[in-house]
Amino acid sequence: MHEMSLMGGVFEVIEQTVSQHKVKRVLQVKLKVGVLTNAEPDALQMAFEAYGKDTICEGAELLVERIDVLGRCQNCHYEFNVTGMFFLCPKCQDINIKVIQGEELLLESLEVE
């Protein structure tokens, strides 16, 4: 359940952000979560509700966008979706694959009023 700690990070960012803008209420919070992190959308949802209680975020909607894993072959530079966690270039069979997407844990944006 490290989603609780991650949500601590979300709320730190939210507090910082709303302190710089005139915000009455947060209506929607958008996260981008890479498949190569271990954050579970359902657990994030639960943590969001727990943290949001009695705050400017109470009742807000949490949208979690899952980001697929994209790898780049270090040999032939081919970019491909890594499925099944097998890091092997489908073109040249090289095993040196750099992850270029899929490790994100980002607060993308807030919808506020």
Next chain:
Amino acid sequence: MEATRREIEVMANLLNSNDTQAEINRAHFRKSHCLAINMIGSPGAGKTSLLERSLPLLIRSLGVGVIEGDIFTSKDADRIAIHQIPVIQINTGGGCHLDSKMVSKVLSDFDWDAINLMIIENVGNLVCPADFDLGEAFKVIVLSIVEGDDKPSKYPVIFRNAKAVVLNKMDLEKLTDVNMETMKQDILAINPHIRIFEVSCRNGNGINEWISWLSQEVIEYREQEG
């Protein structure tokens, strides 16, 4: 007047505060010429047993310190302290992983002139610790083969991010249905650069190979970092 809905672009990394502190810890280890490793594995995989087997051999040539992560008890730290090794217990109080701030709080409790290898034993868990950088040079996984050959493919994130995996409880191989080839193939498919060690902490088999590799890593780290 009705309040207007508007969107604020943020694009902030949720692990930012952990990652920032992890870099500070990393700089501390570097300045102390100390290789720090983050040891991760499920409860009962044998992380503390591996330390008990390894420490008497490591301290022949290295100054070793240990940070023990545990949810509530100091049982693991007590097992390590018997070996006359500086050890600090961190209790997470319910938390399922160590984070870089918890580690930074205990760094001042060690005599860094006497330590060139710091082993941080994380809370027993193959999932959560994978996302939290502690400032270590690299991660080592301890996986007992009795957990099943499907575990690497079920917990790929941690295998992708580790430099070595110690497969423990090899003495039980014949008593289980584990397929060692499948297990090793899956590990290498996720991370072709990972080093695999097969050991038994019960009878000591395979420990020497793991110790020579780790000792060599300390030497290389100290050469690289001056």
